[in-house]
Amino acid sequence: MVNKPCRCDNKPCASTCPCFKAKVHCTDNCHGKAPWADVACLNTTTGLKVKGMKPAEVRKALCDAGLSPVGDKNELQKRLAVHFTSLSGGKGEEDVGGEGGSGEGGQKSGNNILDLMEAITSNEGDFAFILSLSGKIVKATSSKAELRKAYFLLSAKVHPDKNSNSALSKKAFQAVLESFERLANPEKFEEQEEEDDGKPAKKRKKTERFTRGNGGCYPTRVRCPRCKDTWNTKDLGLEDAAYNFLMQGVKQYLCGGCFLRFGCMTALHSCPHCKKPFEYDPDDYHRKITCGNSKCDRTFGFWMFTVSEKREKEIRREVKEENEKLAKTRAQQRRRGARADKRVGTLSNEERVKEQLFVLSLLDNCPRCGWLLERGLHKEDAREHLKNCNDEKLIKAYQESLKDKESKENSKKLAQESQEEMSAFKTWEYNGRQVGQLWMLSENILKIECKKYNLETDGPKHVLISKLGRVIRDRERKMITMGGEDHKSTHDITPIHKVDAEDLPANMESMETEELQCVAASYGLDFDHTSDVKVDLLKKLESARLKGTGLLMILDDQSDKKKGRKRKSNDDEDPDYKMVAEANDSD
Structure with a gap:
């Protein structure tokens, strides 16, 4: 029994919420009896499930639902929770009604999830049937967009993070993930089954x-x-x-x-x-x-x-040059954005600037209510209008229209950015999935690739590249040297001193320090991002390119001990070093 209903209405209900502390859901009497969809509360069945999702998952689900993925974390989670509730016709919040929301509705909802997870696990291998349990009927021939929607709807219900990491939820979620991968990318599994003959996979x-x-x-x-x-x-x-x-x-x-x-x-x-x-x-x-x-x-x-093969080679060169330009443009935009953030300051400063521009006749519409400064009117008229501009309804309506316009523009911008990111990723695939060209991918794509290998997605771009490149190289080397892997080799891990000149950036001297760090990380070179400046990075890249990474680190154990030096971690990972070191040991 809750002694005091939740009154918070300015942020999602968290540890300070009385209902949350009592481990019950908020009711219709909470938040000043305001409708649940109009407040920031997430303390409901659907809300808590969405709250457990990662920001990237929330944005993807919003995009698939045709909703804006623009906003802070709390806004996005609330938007998605309201959407999921509307899909179920409000049934997703059955447990909100009643005293504390802890009646039979919550128990019924929990039982339904258990039944759903059992249905998924009992039909493991029937991929189309499993995804159709989301309520969206799909087939093996459904488009990837349709399959993705069904996957997000279903994973939002059975994800382990939302079901106390139970063994059943983990098994169900794995079955859902496998169903999506099997239907969305069947050719990968067909190649694996046809070519898995127990021999080491050949380098692509x-x-x-x-x-x-x-x-x-x-x-x-x-x-x-x-x-x-x-x-x-x-x-x-x-x-x-x-x-x-x-x-x-x-x-x-x-x-x-x-x-x-x-x-x-x-x-x-x-x-x-x-x-x-x-x-x-x-x-x-x-x-x-x-x-x-x-x-x-x-x-x-x-x-x-x-x-023709000749034309394909030309296209590879063209798209590589285009993506190099795109990567540089992204870096420039980030730098300009950082400078602009420092200049603009607070929102109040921006509003003052717009009002001053309006008074100077450099802005046609009033920044408050949208009133048009018609031809023939002067700055005195604009100043007089601002002085008397206090109609709350007009101001609110105009600001809402501006938000809608901004939201549409942001959606278009986000769609274009997604297109550019996907083009860069497909170009990377088209060029043989070279680890040395990871620097051309965007941070979002790199994070997606890191998740495939269960890697952390925190840190700047060069850190993501280092993590991803290290795992891919280790995996590919095991496949080549040890054999017995179930998957076909899919990445090109050629070191920098063996790649073709056309695979490297066209003009590294014109690149910024951040971009050079990403190139060095792509080829697994050691550098200190806090102290190495542009000249240092260029020297290291040039030295590794001309001499070979392995040749730069050829030291036998005795010389190491005499000089008091230890081998770097990269020495053990470099096959050329190992080969030379083993030869020295045998001598």
């Missing part, structure tokens, strides 16, 4: 080519997201294979009508059968899928035009 070639047939495939209709015009390679004077590069997410192209630059993730796609739009993911390019519309269940694939 950088210029490996992929070919397939076009049975059941169509050159689907692609439209510009701004002007809705159909994108046609011939109208733009492009080769037919440009469709391949666009749909794989490797390149972005211009619209012939409005000159907007877009890629496959921001483009509008139509089903070749029912002509209705569907969500497309670059991983669907080599799959046969259905569009997901209720009245269309016909499968289709995406046409693959013939392209």
Whole structure:
């Protein structure tokens, strides 16, 4: 029994909430009897589950639901909790009613989750059935976007973090994750089953080519997201294979009508059968899928035009140069943003600046209510308007309209950034997944890759690259030297002194210190990010490139002991060092 209802309405209910302390959920009498959707409370069944999700998971779920992923952590969690509640028609908050919310509703909800987890584990291996338990019916031929939505809906219920890390929740969550991976990326598991003959996997070639047939495939209709015009390679004077590069997410192209630059993730796609739009993911390019519309269940694939090996090499060079420019642009934007944050200061300063611009006739609309300073009016009129601008309804309506406009702009910006990040990732894959080119990936993509290996995602970009590169190199070396691994080698771990010149950044002298740190981390070079300046990093990269990392560290055990030096951790990881050290030991 709760002695005092929760009154907090300015932040999600936490340790200070009386209801939370009593281990019961907030009721309709809490928060001044305001509707639960209008306050920041998360102390409900759905709210607590969302609160246990990581920020990246929350943003992904919001994007899949068509909601804005912009805002601080508390805003995003509340937005997603309200969305999940609306999906269940309010049933997700059955336990909110009653005294303390601890009645039969909460017990019933818990029992439902247990039944769901048991249903998942008992049907392990039936991948489409498991994902359909989310309430969203999917098939093996559903698009990756549809599969991802079902995965997020289901994982939000059975995630171990939301079920006290029970053994059943872990097993159920693993089954859900495997179902998504199996259906979304079936070709990876097919290659594994066909080529796993007990022998060490061969190193993947950088210029490996992929070919397939076009049975059941169509050159689907692609439209510009701004002007809705159909994108046609011939109208733009492009080769037919440009469709391949666009749909794989490797390149972005211009619209012939409005000159907007877009890629496959921001483009509008139509089903070749029912002509209705569907969500497309670059991983669907080599799959046969259905569009997901209720009245269309016909499968289709995406046409693959013939392209020469020479042209593929040219494209690899082009996209590498484009992504180098993109990486530099991102670094410049971060630096400019950091400087701007220092200049702008508080929100009140920004408002004062806008009001001053309005008085100087450099801003047409009043920054408070949106009143238009028409032609012929002077700064005295603007000053007089500001003096009397106190209509709360007008001010609130205008500020809301500004927020909506800003939200839409942020959504477009986020979509474009996601497209650029995916293009960089697909380019990295297209170039052979070289660990030495991890520096071209964005921080978001690096964090996603780190999660695949259960690595921490804290720290700056060069730290993420170091963690990821170290794990991948160890894994690939074990596969080559020991054998017995179940998975095919998928990464190129060639050291810096053996890679081709075209694989390195075009002009490292023009790169900033942060970018050089990322390049050095990609190739596993030692550096001190607190003391090494740009010149130091360039010298280390040049030395490693010309002489070879292993050759720089050739020291036998006796000389080490005499000089009182110890081998660095990288010595044990470098195969060239090991080979030379073993030769010295045998002598």
